[in-house]
Amino acid sequence: QVQLVESGGGLVQAGGSLRLSCAHSGRSFSTYAMGWFRQAPGKEREFVAAINWDGSTTYYAASVKGRFTISRDNAKKTVYLQMSSLKPEDTSHYYCAARSSSIPTDIDRTYTAWGQGTQVTVSS
Numbered sequence: 001q002v003q004l005v006e007s008g009g010g011l012v013q014a015g016g017s018l019r020l021s022c023a024h025s026g027r028s029f030s031t032y033a034m035g036w037f038r039q040a041p042g043k044e045r046e047f048v049a050a051i052n053w054d055g056s057t058t059y060y061a062a063s064v065k066g067r068f069t070i071s072r073d074n075a076k077k078t079v080y081l082q083m084s085s086l087k088p089e090d091t092s093h094y095y096c097a098a099r100s101s102s103i104p105t106d107i108d109r110t111y112t113a114w115g116q117g118t119q120v121t122v123s124s
Contacts, residue, residue: 022096
């Protein structure tokens with residue numbers, strides 16, 4: 001069974017940077033597409049970024065494109081989200097998700113495993 005554990009969240013000033021990590025405990029990490037989603041209080045969960053099995057294909061939400069970078073290290077079974085030029089509207093709970101397919105999507109219901117999430121708060 002896949003377990004995902006996120007880390008790296010915290011409080012940062014607007015314009016700052018954070019790097020989130022997501023450790024995957026199951027087998028065959030390299031066969032999974034991975035994604036990052038976020039959900040703020042009172043709002044629906046939204047797609048942030050996704051990456052295919054070998055990192056050669058990435059997708060981003062329009063709101064984070066050019067500021068966030070998703071990457072993965074299959075040897076360490078970890079996916080990362082480098083967040084730069086953070087804005088107060090990026091404040092949210094960030095979740096890592098795994099999809100039992102090598103092809104990433106921006107649709108949350110296609111992901112079969114989720115972490116508990118990590119909080120990111122951006123102050124103005």
